[in-house]
Structure formats: structure tokens, C-alpha cells
Amino acid sequence: MRVLACIKRVPIPGAKIPLTDDGTAVDDERLGHTVSPHEECAVEEAVRLVEAHGGTSTVLTVGPPDAEEQLRAAVSTGVDQAVLVPTDGADWDPQRTAAAVVAAIGELEQADGPFDLVLFGNESADAGGFQVGIRVAVALGRPMVQGIKEVEVDGDTVRVSRPTGTTSEVYELPLPACLGVREGLNLPRYPTMRGRLVSRKATIAEVTVDGPAGGQSLVALESPPEQEVETEVLGSGPEAIERVISVLEDLKVLT
Amino acid sequence: MIVVFVETTAGDDGDVLAGPSRQALTLARSLDDDVVAVAVDDGEVDLDEVAEDAGRYGAVQLHGAWHDLLDRYGPESWAAALDGLVEELAPGVVLAAGTERGGEVLAHVAARRDLPLVANVTHAEADDAGWRLQRVRWGGSLFEHTRLEAERVLLTVQPHAVDAVEVVDPAAAELVEHDVELDDVVARTRVVEEVVTSTGVSLATAPVVVGGGRGVGSAEGFADLERLAGLLGGAVGCSRVATNNGWRPHRDQVGQTGTAIAPTIYIACGISGAIQHWAGAKSAKHVLAINTDAEANMVARADWAVVGDLHQVVPALVAAIEAR
Ligand SMILES: Cc1cc2nc3c(=O)[nH]c(=O)nc-3n(C[C@H](O)[C@H](O)[C@H](O)COP(=O)(O)OP(=O)(O)OC[C@H]3O[C@@H](n4cnc5c(N)ncnc54)[C@H](O)[C@@H]3O)c2cc1C
Ligand SMILES: Nc1ncnc2c1ncn2[C@@H]1O[C@H](COP(=O)(O)O)[C@@H](O)[C@H]1O
Numbered sequence: 001m002r003v004l005a006c007i008k009r010v011p012i013p014g015a016k017i018p019l020t021d022d023g024t025a026v027d028d029e030r031l032g033h034t035v036s037p038h039e040e041c042a043v044e045e046a047v048r049l050v051e052a053h054g055g056t057s058t059v060l061t062v063g064p065p066d067a068e069e070q071l072r073a074a075v076s077t078g079v080d081q082a083v084l085v086p087t088d089g090a091d092w093d094p095q096r097t098a099a100a101v102v103a104a105i106g107e108l109e110q111a112d113g114p115f116d117l118v119l120f121g122n123e124s125a126d127a128g129g130f131q132v133g134i135r136v137a138v139a140l141g142r143p144m145v146q147g148i149k150e151v152e153v154d155g156d157t158v159r160v161s162r163p164t165g166t167t168s169e170v171y172e173l174p175l176p177a178c179l180g181v182r183e184g185l186n187l188p189r190y191p192t193m194r195g196r197l198v199s200r201k202a203t204i205a206e207v208t209v210d211g212p213a214g215g216q217s218l219v220a221l222e223s224p225p226e227q228e229v230e231t232e233v234l235g236s237g238p239e240a241i242e243r244v245i246s247v248l249e250d251l252k253v254l255t
Numbered sequence: 256m257i258v259v260f261v262e263t264t265a266g267d268d269g270d271v272l273a274g275p276s277r278q279a280l281t282l283a284r285s286l287d288d289d290v291v292a293v294a295v296d297d298g299e300v301d302l303d304e305v306a307e308d309a310g311r312y313g314a315v316q317l318h319g320a321w322h323d324l325l326d327r328y329g330p331e332s333w334a335a336a337l338d339g340l341v342e343e344l345a346p347g348v349v350l351a352a353g354t355e356r357g358g359e360v361l362a363h364v365a366a367r368r369d370l371p372l373v374a375n376v377t378h379a380e381a382d383d384a385g386w387r388l389q390r391v392r393w394g395g396s397l398f399e400h401t402r403l404e405a406e407r408v409l410l411t412v413q414p415h416a417v418d419a420v421e422v423v424d425p426a427a428a429e430l431v432e433h434d435v436e437l438d439d440v441v442a443r444t445r446v447v448e449e450v451v452t453s454t455g456v457s458l459a460t461a462p463v464v465v466g467g468g469r470g471v472g473s474a475e476g477f478a479d480l481e482r483l484a485g486l487l488g489g490a491v492g493c494s495r496v497a498t499n500n501g502w503r504p505h506r507d508q509v510g511q512t513g514t515a516i517a518p519t520i521y522i523a524c525g526i527s528g529a530i531q532h533w534a535g536a537k538s539a540k541h542v543l544a545i546n547t548d549a550e551a552n553m554v555a556r557a558d559w560a561v562v563g564d565l566h567q568v569v570p571a572l573v574a575a576i577e578a579r
Binding site: 013014015016017026036037038093094095098125126127128129130131134135137138139143144145146147149161162163164165166167168169170171172173174182183184187214215216217218219220221222223224229231232233234235236237238240241242244245247248251252253254 | 328330331353355358359362363365366367369370371372373374375387391392393394395396397398399400401402403404405411443444445446447448449450451452453454457459462463486487488489495498499501504505506508511512513519520528529530541543544549552554555556557558559560561562563564567568571572575576579
């Protein structure tokens with residue numbers, strides 16, 4: 001089977017998210033980069049499905065040339081093919097991103113045949129628009145369900161489930177299908193030494209496509225006001241226990 | 256007119272609106288007097304009861320969408336039903352709560368019409384040039400101010416960003432029922448089965464959460480945290496490091512890509528307090544940090560801290576509580 005995972009390069013902020021001077025972007029110059037944990041699971045699932053059923057796995061991102069780093073990381077964990085849709089570096093809105101993903105999928109499918117499954121993260125780590133995958137699926141006319149934490153391919157259907165708190169909803173989608181997956185779907189593997197070597201030499205395919213901008217335009221980013229708390233240190237070891245217990249009693253969680 | 260897609264739940268006095276839907280109606284009221292709710296009639300919900308509740312939060316009408324295929328949830332079927340009613344009612348704005356279903360259904364409606372959708376909005380205001388919106392990014396760790404121009408404005412409302420407020424003189428919303436038309440193809444994404452998965456204290460609603468991170472060191476290390484949580488009637492949570500190491504299942508993870516918690520007290524043991532972890536913990540009313548590093552972010556964010564080794568502090572605390 002052919003499985004595609006869509007990922008987005010994002011910075012890794014530490015305790016605070018630093019902004020550029022004009023306040024319109026995250027200042028990522030001194031930050032490392034990664035993809036959403038949801039998307040790491042999408043990549044891992046693509047590799048596992050191909051291990052189990054044969055075929056090829058592909059990873060795709062719409063992003064700046066630097067996003068090659070995230071594509072190679074995916075290859076180092078076993079993905080067969082990596083595709084970059086280069087942008088001007090600015091963060092595209094969800095409609096424009098989805099249009100570019102749809103166009104790129106069109107080109108890749110024309111060359112090598114249809115993808116049985118296209119996997120997305122439930123939401124991107126930075127923008128969190130909860131929509132790019134749904135837009136792509138609707139444009140392709142394929143079934144799509146979000147929030148998935150279990151995937152099982154059986155012939156030409158995929159049985160998936162999503163937790164809702166106390167229950168789990170099961171869906172059975174005909175292939176080809178799209179899924180928005182959540183962290184916890186699997187435990188992503190670490191790259192092997194060989195994987196790292198392979199990824200360094202892998203060719204990154206480029207597909208140049210674009211879509212029109214949607215109606216949304218970013219004005220500014222702002223850190224929410226931090227509540228200033230005065231931390232009271234109760235002690236430095238077991239001798240603090242008595243004071244911990246009175247805190248718990250005061251809060252009435254211990255009676 | 257504003258259409259609000261509402262979700263329902265069984266309350267003590269019959270079927271009512273889910274909390275986030277009440278919040279969405281409250282926000283809608285601040286934008287327009289003419290607020291109309293839309294709910295899916297799954298054949299089980301009592302829409303008369305829901306109409307009464309919708310009236311309390313300012314809806315003048317409740318439109319119920321009925322079709323054989325709507326009896327079980329399905330993103331495509333529910334979105335097609337909402338889309339049909341939106342076409343009929345022709346509102347300027349469509350809102351839903353930023354819940355799993357609300358967000359999913361509205362994204363499908365947006366995709367069907369290729370309209371922009373702004374997710375997880377905390378504030379909305381119209382002016383001559385269109386809409387000025389504030390929304391959350393990074394799971395709530397950053398606000399985005401954004402402009403939107405669209406023939407029809409689609410928004411989801413960030414849960415708990417707006418307090419649900421009842422109207423002063425409530426009247427039940429007028430119930431209008433619709434037999435909607437659906438293409439059979441939408442049946443492909445309907446729920447085929449619902450399995451009960453968990454019992455016991457749920458992490459999201461637990462009054463006490465005892466969280467463990469890298470400092471716990473192993474799966475076995477969580478035994479003391481389990482004991483403490485048990486004594487306090489709480490649940491065990493963890494950081495992503497604990498999940499990634501296979502010490503805890505992912506359903507225990509607190510944070511941006513895990514569960515959001517809101518306990519009376521969060522006891523965070525060996526967790527540094529990274530922003531993505533804090534995104535899920537910031538609604539805790541109080542925080543007690545147990546950490547060897549007095550400079551850790553979790554300590555700075557905590558009301559109380561024990562600066563020490565959790566492997567000594569937690570067992571001593573368990574023993575002291577058991578000895579009471
Ligand atoms: C997009 C994205 C999403 C993410 N989502 C999440 C999420 O949902 N949830 C989440 O948790 N993380 C998430 N992360 C990961 C997050 O950035 C941190 O890496 C993670 O939270 C760190 O976990 P930790 O605090 O257990 O580990 P560390 O940061 O390594 O901290 C360990 C702490 O334990 C203390 N310690 C060590 N030994 C002891 C001891 N014996 N006694 C007491 N204290 C001790 C140390 O002083 C330190 O403060 C996400 C990251 C990204 C990029
Ligand atoms: N720039 C991008 N390139 C490739 N995939 C993307 C991009 N942006 C978003 N996606 C995918 O769509 C999912 C949902 O994104 P969002 O709608 O931004 O929350 C992400 O988890 C990715 O799988």
C-alpha cells in the first residue's frame with residue numbers, strides 16, 4: 001500500500017515563546033525545530049503500515065527549504081520518500097496550505113499511483129487550525145476522521161478508533177481514506193545509525209505548487225499575561241511533609 | 256443572523272446544551288441579537304428540553320436536523336446536515352464550540368464551501384473592514400490577533416475562554432424541525448461501534464492530579480505516585496518524557512498534545528514545566544512542585560514547592576498520610 005504522512009516544521013520553544021520585534025512571528029533563530037508529536041505518530045504509522053502490508057511510505061511538507069531537516073528525520077526512521085513543497089518562508093493560511101497539499105498529492109499520484117492512506121496530525125503544533133487535513137480530504141473526495149488513536153488496515157477498509165473520554169468511537173472507512181491522528185497512536189521509534197546515514201544521502205523531491213491565500217491574515221502575536229505567583233518553599237526533603245499535609249487539609253483534598 | 260451549531264448532553268433535569276455550546280451562544284449574543292441554534296436530532300435527544308436550555312443562553316430558535324443517517328455521529332453526515340441548514344438560513348456568521356465534534360463538523364462545512372475557518376477564537380469584533388479576532392495558538396500558550404474577510408464567517412470558540420451567561424428574561428427557543436437531505440456517501444464516516452473504555456477517576460476532571468516526569472525515572476517509580484493519588488482520590492498524570500519512555504500510557508499525558516486538567520491541586524513530581532506541558536496544566540487551581548531543582552519552571556509556577564528528591568518526599572508523604 002501507499003501511505004503519505006503530512007508534517008509541518010515548527011520551532012521548539014522552551015519556557016516562553018520568543019517573538020520577533022514586530023510581534024508578527026515566533027523568533028526561532030535560537031530555537032531548535034521539530035514537528036508536532038501527532039505528526040511524529042503519523043510518520044511512525046506510515047512506516048509500520050508499509051512494514052506490515054508492503055508498499056511505500058512518503059512524507060510531505062509545505063514549508064521553507066529548512067524543513068528538509070524534518071523530512072530527513074522522517075527518512076531516518078524508515079520513510080521511503082520525502083517531498084518538499086517550498087514556500088516563501090511565511091506561514092501560509094490553512095486554505096492555501098491545503099490547496100498546495102492537494103495539488104502536490106495530485107502530482108505524486110499521477111506519477112506513482114494513488115495513496116491508500118493520507119495521514120495528518122490532529123492539529124499542527126503552532127497554528128492549531130484543526131482543518132488542513134479535513135480540507136485536503138474533502139477536496140480529494142475521500143473519507144476523513146480526526147482524533148484517531150488506533151489504526152488497523154484490513155483489505156480495502158481501515159478500522160480506526162478515537163477516544164472520547166469514557167468511551168471509544170469506532171469507524172470503518174473505505175480506502176482510499178484520510179485520517180487525523182493523535183499522539184498515543186503508537187510510540188515512534190528512534191532513528192538507527194543506518195537510518196541516519198540513509199537520510200543524509202536521500203534525495204528530497206520538490207513539487208512546486210501554490211494556492212490562493214484565504215481570507216485570514218495575521219496581525220500580531222501576543223503572550224498571554226502570566227499570573228505572577230509567589231512560590232512558598234515548604235522544605236527541602238521529608239521534613240516538609242507536615243506542611244504539605246496542612247496544605248492538602250486546607251484545600252480539603254485530605255480530610 | 257448568527258447560527259450556532261450546538262452539542263447536547265444528558266443533564267440531571269433532562270437533555271441540555273453542553274457547556275462549551277452555552278459559551279458559544281454567549282459569545283454569539285455579544286455579536287448579534289438574532290442568534291439561532293442548530294442541533295442534530297439523533298432520535299434520542301429531547302429537542303424540546305434542549306430548546307428550553309438554548310433559550311436560557313439567548314437562542315431565539317432551535318433548528319433540529321433529522322435524517323435516518325444522523326442517528327450516530329459522523330463528521331461528514333453531521334456537517335452535511337449543518338451545511339444544508341446554513342444554506343437555508345443564510346446567516347452571516349456560523350459558530351461552534353472548539354470541541355472535538357464542533358471543530359470537526361465546522362471544518363467540514365468550511366471545506367465543503369471553501370470558506371475560511373478560524374479555530375479556537377477567544378474574542379471577536381466586527382468593524383467596517385471585516386472581523387478582528389483573537390484566537391489561541393500553541394494549545395493556548397500564545398494569542399494570535401487576526402483579521403478575517405469572508406462572505407460567511409466561520410468560527411469555533413475556544414472552550415472556557417468565554418463564561419456562559421444566561422439571559423435575564425429567558426424564553427424557550429422556538430423549535431423548528433427539518434427533514435434534511437443527505438447523500439448516501441456520508442454514511443462512510445459514521446460511528447459503527449462505541450466501546451466503553453474507562454472507569455475510575457478521569458484525568459480531565461480529577462480533583463487531585465499527581466503528575467510524574469523524567470525525575471520519576473522508571474515505570475516502577477510511579478507506584479508511589481499511584482499510592483498518593485489513591486489516598487487523595489485523584490488520578491495520576493505524566494509528562495511526555497514519561498510517555499515516550501513507555502513508563503505510562505499516553506492517556507495519562509498532561510499537556511498540549513495530551514489532556515488538559517483542572518484539579519484543585521496539581522502535585523507535579525520531577526516535571527520541569529515546559530510550556531507544552533504547562534498548556535495542559537495551567538487551569539489547575541493550585542500547584543505543588545516536588546523537584547530537586549529550585550530554579551525549575553514548575554517551581555516558579557507553583558504555589559508551594561518541596562525542593563528535594565521525589566523518591567524520598569513522595570514515599571514519606573504516603574507513609575505520613577497512611578499513618579494518620
Ligand atoms: C509540539 C510539542 C508538544 C508537546 N506536548 C507535550 C505535552 O502534551 N505534554 C508534555 O508533558 N510535554 C510535551 N512536550 C514536551 C515538552 O517540551 C518537554 O520536553 C517535556 O514536558 C519535559 O518533560 P519532563 O518535565 O518530565 O522532563 P524534563 O524537562 O527533563 O524535566 C525533568 C525534571 O525533573 C527534575 N528531577 C530530576 N530528578 C528528580 C528527582 N529525583 N526528584 C525530583 N525532581 C527531579 C529535574 O530537576 C527537572 O526539572 C511537547 C513538545 C513539543 C515540541
Ligand atoms: N505546512 C504544512 N505542510 C504539510 N502538512 C501540514 C502543514 N500544515 C498543516 N499540515 C497538516 O495538517 C494537520 C493539521 O494542521 P492545522 O490545520 O494547522 O491544525 C497537521 O498536523 C499536518 O499533518
